Amino acid sequence: MPLRxxxxxxxxxxxxxxLSAELVEHLFLPAFAxxxxxxxxxxxxxxxxxxxxxxxxxxxxxxxxxFPGGNIGELAVNGTVNDISMSGAKPLYxxxxxxxxxxxxxxxxxxxVESMAAAARKAGVTIIxxxxxxxxxxxxxxxxxxxxGLGLIPDGVEIGPNRARPGDVVILSGTIxxxxxxxxxxxxxxQFETAIVSDTAAxxxxxxxxxxxTSDVHVLRDPTRGGVASSLxxxxxxSQVGILIEEGLLPVKAAVRSACxxxxxxxxxxxxxxxxxxxxxxxxxxxxxxxxxxxxxxxEAAVIGQVTAEHPxxxxxxxxxxxxxxxxxxxxxxxxxxx
Amino acid sequence: MPLRxxxxxxxxxxxxxxLSAELVEHLFLPAFAxxxxxxxxxxxxxxxxxxxxxxxxxxxxxxxxxFPGGNIGELAVNGTVNDISMSGAKPLYxxxxxxxxxxxxxxxxxxxVESMAAAARKAGVTIIxxxxxxxxxxxxxxxxxxxxGLGLIPDGVEIGPNRARPGDVVILSGTIxxxxxxxxxxxxxxQFETAIVSDTAAxxxxxxxxxxxTSDVHVLRDPTRGGVASSLxxxxxxSQVGILIEEGLLPVKAAVRSACxxxxxxxxxxxxxxxxxxxxxxxxxxxxxxxxxxxxxxxEAAVIGQVTAEHPxxxxxxxxxxxxxxxxxxxxxxxxxxx
Numbered sequence: 001m002p003l004r005x006x007x008x009x010x011x012x013x014x015x016x017x018x019l020s021a022e023l024v025e026h027l028f029l030p031a032f033a034x035x036x037x038x039x040x041x042x043x044x045x046x047x048x049x050x051x052x053x054x055x056x057x058x059x060x061x062x063x064x065x066x067f068p069g070g071n072i073g074e075l076a077v078n079g080t081v082n083d084i085s086m087s088g089a090k091p092l093y094x095x096x097x098x099x100x101x102x103x104x105x106x107x108x109x110x111x112x113v114e115s116m117a118a119a120a121r122k123a124g125v126t127i128i129x130x131x132x133x134x135x136x137x138x139x140x141x142x143x144x145x146x147x148x149g150l151g152l153i154p155d156g157v158e159i160g161p162n163r164a165r166p167g168d169v170v171i172l173s174g175t176i177x178x179x180x181x182x183x184x185x186x187x188x189x190x191q192f193e194t195a196i197v198s199d200t201a202a203x204x205x206x207x208x209x210x211x212x213x214t215s216d217v218h219v220l221r222d223p224t225r226g227g228v229a230s231s232l233x234x235x236x237x238x239s240q241v242g243i244l245i246e247e248g249l250l251p252v253k254a255a256v257r258s259a260c261x262x263x264x265x266x267x268x269x270x271x272x273x274x275x276x277x278x279x280x281x282x283x284x285x286x287x288x289x290x291x292x293x294x295x296x297x298x299x300e301a302a303v304i305g306q307v308t309a310e311h312p313x314x315x316x317x318x319x320x321x322x323x324x325x326x327x328x329x330x331x332x333x334x335x336x337x338x339x
Numbered sequence: 340m341p342l343r344x345x346x347x348x349x350x351x352x353x354x355x356x357x358l359s360a361e362l363v364e365h366l367f368l369p370a371f372a373x374x375x376x377x378x379x380x381x382x383x384x385x386x387x388x389x390x391x392x393x394x395x396x397x398x399x400x401x402x403x404x405x406f407p408g409g410n411i412g413e414l415a416v417n418g419t420v421n422d423i424s425m426s427g428a429k430p431l432y433x434x435x436x437x438x439x440x441x442x443x444x445x446x447x448x449x450x451x452v453e454s455m456a457a458a459a460r461k462a463g464v465t466i467i468x469x470x471x472x473x474x475x476x477x478x479x480x481x482x483x484x485x486x487x488g489l490g491l492i493p494d495g496v497e498i499g500p501n502r503a504r505p506g507d508v509v510i511l512s513g514t515i516x517x518x519x520x521x522x523x524x525x526x527x528x529x530q531f532e533t534a535i536v537s538d539t540a541a542x543x544x545x546x547x548x549x550x551x552x553t554s555d556v557h558v559l560r561d562p563t564r565g566g567v568a569s570s571l572x573x574x575x576x577x578s579q580v581g582i583l584i585e586e587g588l589l590p591v592k593a594a595v596r597s598a599c600x601x602x603x604x605x606x607x608x609x610x611x612x613x614x615x616x617x618x619x620x621x622x623x624x625x626x627x628x629x630x631x632x633x634x635x636x637x638x639e640a641a642v643i644g645q646v647t648a649e650h651p652x653x654x655x656x657x658x659x660x661x662x663x664x665x666x667x668x669x670x671x672x673x674x675x676x677x678x
Contacts, residue, residue: 009443014473027449028469031456036432036467044467046432048491049390057434057487061472093375093385095396097485099438104348110366117370128375128383129487130367133400134353135676139480146436148396148468148487152387337474 012332016225016271019332021234040238041160042086042221045153052153054089056080059146063337065112068182069197072145073115075273075339079224080147081123081202086220086276088159088211089151091204094120095129096147101140112143123202125149156215163218164239168307169285171278173206173292174199174300175251176228180270180335181259190262194255201274206297210278213291219279222272224339226330229268231277232315233329245305246318268317269330271338279307351671355564355610358671360573379577380499381425381560384492391492393428395419398485402676404451407521408536411484412454414612414678418563419486420462420541425559425615427498427550428490430543433459434468435486440479451482462541464488495554502557503578507646508624510617512545512631513538513639514590515567519609519674520598529601533594540613545636549617552630558618561611563678565669568607570616571654572668584644585657607656608669610677618646 012019029038036044043056060076077094084091096116100109120127178199185196203222210217219239223231228250236243252260252267260267274297280288285303292298305318315327351358368377375383382395399415416433423430435455439448459466517538524535542561549556558578562570567589575582591599591606599606613636619627624642631637644657654666 007445009439009441009445009448009473011441011473011475014439014471020471023471024469027452028471031452032435032459032466032469033456034465034467036465037469044432044434046467048392048431048489049388051388051390053387053489055432055434055468055487055489057436057468057485058470059436059438059472059485061438061474063478092387093383093394095383095394095487096371097396097398097436097487099398099400099483100348100353102348102350106346106348109348113366113370117372120371126373126375127371128373128385129394129396130363130371130376131397131485132353132359132362132367133398133483133676134348134350135400135480135483136350138477139402141474141478144438144472144474144483146396146398146470146485146487148394148434148436148485150387150392150394150489337472 011336015332016230017330017332039160042083045087054084054087054151054153056083057148058083059144060339061144061337062183062339065142067186067198068195070200071112071115072143073112074119075200076145076147077116077119078200078202078273079339080149081125081204082222084149084151085204085207086222087153088157089153091125091149091151094125094127094147094149096127096145097131099133099135099140099144101142102134102137104142123204157211159217159220161219161235161238164235164241164279164307165218166241166307166309167282168218168279169282169303170243170245170305171289171301172304173276173298175253176272177252177256177260177267177270179273180338181256183338184263184335185259190259192255192258196255196259199272199274201297203276203297206295209291209295210288213287214284216284217280221277223275223277224271224273227269227271229315229327230329236315237313240312242308242311243305243315244308244318248320249302249304251300251302265334268327269334271335350675354671355569356669356671378499381422384426393423393426393490393492395422396487397422398483399678400483400676401522401678404481406525406537407534409539410451410454411482412451413458414539415484415486416455416458417539417541417612418678419488420464420543421561423488423490424543424546425561426492427496428492430464430488430490433464433466433486433488435466435484436470438479438483439473440481441473441476443481462543496550498556498559500558500574500577503574503580503618503646504557505580505646505648506621507557507618508621508642509582509584509644510628510640511643512615512637514592515611516591516595516599516606516609518612519677520595522677523602523674524598529598531594531597535594535598538611538613540636542615542636545634548630548634549627552626553623555623556619560616562614562616563610563612566608566610568654568666569668575654576652579651581647581650582644582654583647583657587659588641588643590639590641604673607666608673610674
């Protein structure tokens with residue numbers, strides 16, 4: 001039990017890396033033991049009366065509450081819309097659970113709630129249930145938001161992290177690291193020539209376009225905490241395949257690259273909040289890439305690599321100089337409280 | 340906008356009284372504007388592919404994490420199972436979102452998670468999705484848990500807080516104030532001859548028994564934050580009816596009554612976590628009371644009053660001496676962080 005090495009919870013247990021994975025594997029999965037949970041998708045899939053549904057839950061503890069390009073409210077709505085979309089489901093309904101620290105200005109709460117409502121309208125989902133708790137000053141941090149959601153999976157769609165197959169192509173919808181570096185640069189007080197803004201966005205409309213041209217999609221994943229590298233590692237493990245990506249094909253904005261260099265971070269591991277990894281059979285690659293590029297959220301979509309039979313369970317990155325390195329899951333937390 | 344009187348959030352905004360109601364009425368309802376939310380039930384009701392579903396969300400911030408009769412884990416599972424049951428739905432699936440403060444002992448987390456799993460098994464629900472966030476020390480309070488859930492509403496069942504009708508009888512499933520006073524007495528270090536323990540329990544099996552003998556149930560409500568009085572006030576307002584209850588008919592344990600007197604609290608306003616208010620047409624009263632009393636969670640069930648055409652929107656309490664008083668919604672928070 002690797003958990004025994006940690007008598008107390010540390011920040012890394014919430015980082016989306018190895019420590020998070022160990023909590024899931026050694027604590028939550030054995031305790032709650034059930035098939036939809038064991039699927040380890042961004043959303044859990046089940047059927048009620050033969051209707052296939054997807055549900056997801058996500059708590060947001062981002063600090064600061066407002067950051068370049070967004071705030072915790074729209075992040076919470078978009079994040080759960082995206083998790084539901086990753087099973088190919090059409091997101092329909094969200095719930096919102098707020099934990100507010102005593103003393104939060106009412107005007108701040110109002111602004112966050114308005115952002116949630118606007119994000120929900122934009123994504124075409126309805127927030128149908130809510131709950132508010134208030135904790136005494138010093139026992140919270142302004143505002144935490146949980147959003148849970150429900151979506152409807154169209155007939156014929158079978159998407160999951162365990163469905164990648166050797167030969168599949170790996171497509172990424174756009175630039176990486178924007179959200180993580182937007183939050184970090186404001187936290188660190190960094191200034192760049194070009195402002196870095198979060199990419200927070202609801203991906204359901206982009207996913208809808210893809211599924212309109214083919215239901216033959218194997219995996220969808222939004223690379224949030226832990227970035228593209230952690231998501232691809234999870235897929236490689238769940239599907240027991242290798243994944244090979246080419247570093248030079250990864251779109252990274254110049255300002256994000258500079259910020260990462262300054263802070264000693266690898267953009268491959270930095271959180272995104274409006275990007276999606278799409279893994280499809282090779283014969284669907286061109287078609288899917290085509291519709292993605294026609295969508296505002298997929299204009300910079302690119303094939304970044306492929307699924308291989310070699311090195312199952314591992315993500316391998318081909319560097320500019322022709323070398324190769326294994327990009328293993330990080331232990332803990334590169335960027336605490338990024339979402 | 341009464342909210343303007345409060346430039347900052349205070350504890351009472353999470354208390355389930357008037358301040359909570361104002362947040363809902365003036366902030367959440369206008370921002371999120373939709374019918375299931377406006378229903379203001381313990382769960383929101385909607386249909387997907389003609390299947391009627393209920394969803395609910397609830398965050399738990401109870402302090403301390405362990406209290407006589409339970410802990411935050413089983414409370415979180417039972418609370419959401421109950422909210423879903425209050426629309427007459429059969430609860431099926433839950434999600435769990437954990438916000439952990441850095442430094443929480445792993446053993447404590449393990450115990451809470453085991454309690455959640457045990458409570459879920461007992462209630463016959465499955466925890467199919469989860470999320471874990473960790474916040475830095477001093478920015479949380481050990482552990483907060485959000486549970487959201489989904490249930491299936493049987494055909495022919497139409498239950499909601501707006502369905503009480505003059506003449507209906509009001510049945511309560513058992514003693515009041517146990518949960519609130521169990522938490523308060525341990526927080527205050529009080530000792531009584533008989534220990535006060537929380538009544539935390541999943542009510543879905545009791546509700547199932549009631550609906551097996553009649554689908555003609557008007558309102559179900561579990562009187563948590565704000566107690567029986569707040570729940571009946573909400574029903575009186577939603578249904579635009581009066582509610583008259585007789586104080587002498589309310590079952591209260593002797594130790595709970597003593598603790599309330601000592602702390603200057605009215606058990607009518609103290610939280611319960613395993614009780615239900617059942618409002619049915621008079622002709623169903625005997626039958627429903629009968630099946631409730633046969634169930635372990637309803638052995639002390641009693642008719643405590645009736646719905647009236649007089650004094651719409653108000654809860655009136657008939658006292659032992661024959662007098663009557665209006666038991667209005669309290670402004671804020673009698674017992675902060677009780678759930």
